[in-house]
Amino acid sequence: MPETEHIIDINGLVKRFNGTAVIDGIDLSVSKGEVVVLIGPSGCGKSTLLRCINGLEPIDAGTVTLHGEPVVHNSRNLYKIRQKIGMVFQSYDLFPHLTVLKNIMLAPMKVQKRSKEEIRAEALKLLERVGLSDKAESFPSELSGGQKQRVAICRSLIMNPEIMLLDEITAALDPEMVHEVLDVVLDLAKNGTTMLIVTHEMAFAKAAADRIVFIDGGVIVEESEPDEFFTAPKTERAKKFLKTFTYSR
Amino acid sequence: MGGAEILFIGNNFARLLEGLWVTVRISLISIAFSLVLGTALGAAMTVKNRAVRAVCRVYLEIVRVMPQLVWLFIVFFGITKLTGLNLGGETSAVIVFTLWGTAETGDLVRGAFQSVPKHQRESALSLGLTKFQSYVYIIFPQALRGLIPNIINLSTRMIKTTALVSLIGVTEVLKVGKQIIDANRFEYPNAAIWVYAAIFFMYFAICFPLSWAASRLAKKSRKSD
Numbered sequence: 001m002p003e004t005e006h007i008i009d010i011n012g013l014v015k016r017f018n019g020t021a022v023i024d025g026i027d028l029s030v031s032k033g034e035v036v037v038l039i040g041p042s043g044c045g046k047s048t049l050l051r052c053i054n055g056l057e058p059i060d061a062g063t064v065t066l067h068g069e070p071v072v073h074n075s076r077n078l079y080k081i082r083q084k085i086g087m088v089f090q091s092y093d094l095f096p097h098l099t100v101l102k103n104i105m106l107a108p109m110k111v112q113k114r115s116k117e118e119i120r121a122e123a124l125k126l127l128e129r130v131g132l133s134d135k136a137e138s139f140p141s142e143l144s145g146g147q148k149q150r151v152a153i154c155r156s157l158i159m160n161p162e163i164m165l166l167d168e169i170t171a172a173l174d175p176e177m178v179h180e181v182l183d184v185v186l187d188l189a190k191n192g193t194t195m196l197i198v199t200h201e202m203a204f205a206k207a208a209a210d211r212i213v214f215i216d217g218g219v220i221v222e223e224s225e226p227d228e229f230f231t232a233p234k235t236e237r238a239k240k241f242l243k244t245f246t247y248s249r
Numbered sequence: 250m251g252g253a254e255i256l257f258i259g260n261n262f263a264r265l266l267e268g269l270w271v272t273v274r275i276s277l278i279s280i281a282f283s284l285v286l287g288t289a290l291g292a293a294m295t296v297k298n299r300a301v302r303a304v305c306r307v308y309l310e311i312v313r314v315m316p317q318l319v320w321l322f323i324v325f326f327g328i329t330k331l332t333g334l335n336l337g338g339e340t341s342a343v344i345v346f347t348l349w350g351t352a353e354t355g356d357l358v359r360g361a362f363q364s365v366p367k368h369q370r371e372s373a374l375s376l377g378l379t380k381f382q383s384y385v386y387i388i389f390p391q392a393l394r395g396l397i398p399n400i401i402n403l404s405t406r407m408i409k410t411t412a413l414v415s416l417i418g419v420t421e422v423l424k425v426g427k428q429i430i431d432a433n434r435f436e437y438p439n440a441a442i443w444v445y446a447a448i449f450f451m452y453f454a455i456c457f458p459l460s461w462a463a464s465r466l467a468k469k470s471r472k473s474d
């Protein structure tokens with residue numbers, strides 16, 4: 001293994017809900033600049049894994065660290081660690097009482113206490129990058145689903161996170177909007193943003209990923225490069241999963 | 250149909266206004282107490298502890314299940330009987346309306362907080378906001394948007410319901426009106442119409458702006474959802 005800087009290290013992670021292990025011993029690391037795509041059947045624990053990574057869920061065993069610092073649910077300094085982890089969820093979760101610009105500017109102003117002028121300029125630049133310059137003063141209710149998700153990406157990016165966690169951010173979108181959002185993510189991937197992505201868009205996974213991690217039953221079943229994974233999956237379970245996938249389309 | 254001058258004979262109009270002031274005073278004090286206590290109750294109703302929630306719920310149901318008039322009688326006559334303490338009509342009224350207002354406000358506050366989706370809080374936390382900051386900047390403002398029109402509507406309901414306090418001897422606007430009508434029954438047989446019309450306009454002048462503001466705010470908050 002060449003010397004690589006790990007951003008996230010997950011060791012022996014176990015997470016139970018009401019006694020049932022949803023994550024049952026997962027080891028996973030994400031290096032700087034790497035794009036890791038998590039795939040797996042519905043309910044296999046992908047969202048739970050991401051939620052454990054930024055401390056939204058308490059964990060039952062194992063460790064999650066960001067640059068060696070442990071991420072612990074409800075710990076005092078968790079908010080400091082979270083600034084370095086950007087997260088975008090499946091549901092549109094912009095703050096409805098704030099304009100697009102204020103949605104983006106809130107965290108850098110209140111959390112990082114950067115100067116307003118500087119943040120504003122950066123927010124506008126990010127909006128331009130995702131093609132939404134004209135929506136700065138709109139409220140979330142005036143945006144389409146695809147536009148909301150692009151704004152949500154900007155809202156995370158402005159914090160200069162070390163890693164972005166994207167949880168099926170196109171799953172609730174109408175098909176014609178999926179593209180505009182994935183284009184933005186692909187652009188980030190090409191520019192070296194470290195990301196851990198959960199998606200059901202296989203073509204996108206193939207295009208964006210440096211590494212595919214296939215999860216089933218709370219464990220990592222297979223981990224390989226995208227070309228290999230999609231053309232010659234090693235495990236039966238992965239084969240089966242990919243098959244049902246193509247049939248379901 | 251003559252008789253409008255009944256309103257302006259002697260100090261009749263001033264007396265009506267005085268009565269109105271009693272109505273407004275009881276309402277305002279009760280509403281103020283209700284807001285403070287109701288916010289606390291509402292917060293208590295959202296805690297994890299089941300026992301606390303159950304106690305709040307029981308309180309809410311007990312207050313709601315009986316008509317305000319019954320509560321007025323219980324507090325005004327009952328407490329005097331039991332303790333020998335004479336509270337007076339107005340104090341009794343404030344107590345009853347505060348008990349009621351607190352329960353209703355509490356339920357509104359609870360509803361307002363629970364109507365903010367869980368994801369809003371999680372998104373705020375994910376951005377690195379502290380729990381306190383996510384309350385201040387994200388949850389509170391959203392809860393408040395829906396809450397304010399409901400609180401205003403509750404206030405107008407409370408103002409209107411204060412008419413009941415005349416039944417425990419408080420001389421509020423309706424009681425004053427009755428006195429004026431009774432005193433002039435023979436000289437001014439139409440007095441009732443004019444006096445009640447005047448009272449109608451007084452209530453209207455207070456409650457209509459409130460209702461109007463409430464519906465405007467409600468519309469506005471729906472629009473930005």
Ligand SMILES: Nc1ncnc2c1ncn2[C@@H]1O[C@H](COP(=O)(O)OP(=O)(O)OP(=O)(O)O)[C@@H](O)[C@H]1O
Nearest residue numbers: 017018022040041042043044045046047048049168
């Ligand atoms: N808060 C919770 N309480 C109890 N069970 C939960 C909770 N959250 C998730 N689960 C369960 O944990 C399992 C994994 O859920 P998770 O959301 O992580 O799956 P997922 O892989 O993201 O699925 P999908 O592809 O449908 O989003 C599911 O069986 C789910 O029912």
Ligand SMILES: [Mg+2]
Nearest residue numbers: 046047048168
């Ligand atoms: Mg999920």
